[in-house]
Amino acid sequence: MGGYKEVVVSIKGQGAYSRLKFEGGAHRVQRVPSTESSGRIHTSAATVAVMPEVKPVEVDIRADDLQWDTFRASSAGGQHMQKNETAVRVTHKPTGVVVACQDERSKAQNREKALRLLGARLFERQQEQQHAVRARTRRLKVGSGDRSDKIRTYNFAQNRVTDHRIGLSLTNRLDDILDGDIEEILTALREADEVDRLTRIEEAA
Numbered sequence: 001m002g003g004y005k006e007v008v009v010s011i012k013g014q015g016a017y018s019r020l021k022f023e024g025g026a027h028r029v030q031r032v033p034s035t036e037s038s039g040r041i042h043t044s045a046a047t048v049a050v051m052p053e054v055k056p057v058e059v060d061i062r063a064d065d066l067q068w069d070t071f072r073a074s075s076a077g078g079q080h081m082q083k084n085e086t087a088v089r090v091t092h093k094p095t096g097v098v099v100a101c102q103d104e105r106s107k108a109q110n111r112e113k114a115l116r117l118l119g120a121r122l123f124e125r126q127q128e129q130q131h132a133v134r135a136r137t138r139r140l141k142v143g144s145g146d147r148s149d150k151i152r153t154y155n156f157a158q159n160r161v162t163d164h165r166i167g168l169s170l171t172n173r174l175d176d177i178l179d180g181d182i183e184e185i186l187t188a189l190r191e192a193d194e195v196d197r198l199t200r201i202e203e204a205a
Contacts, residue, residue, distance in 0.1 A: 067091040
């Protein structure tokens, strides 16, 4: 019948993440497809990941974090041989990233270029780390995607929606919930989460 393999949406609004974070996990559907002639119920599942948008990566390079070294730029020799140490090497001590530059004629120009290259490499490094964290977070959010990890079941045959984490079942509400009217579920999940956190605080005290 076609359909979508993956959908990515951006939802904006005050408290959007805190309200929708509980939707992450495996959502199971039980229905009788229109192509099913014998009336058998088919089960399928979709995984959902809910993550807050991260702020753009910003690179802050402090002068105290830099170690500068100078050396003689390599050349072809002869009359073009560099007699002055115009080449520079900068080490970003917190990360160990090293950049060397000897392309320019003066030490000042090489320092400026080395700083630009260092900024670009640190930016790339932070981007990679950020992407790794997001990928790991997404894997944790959706679980294995197996039906056994289900958080909610939408049963078309019985017109019922069940959230397995809190044992909440709503009958004759399936159409409304699929249309987006999930406030009752979200409120129940938030209240259950608050009780759970308070219980853990009391147990730790």
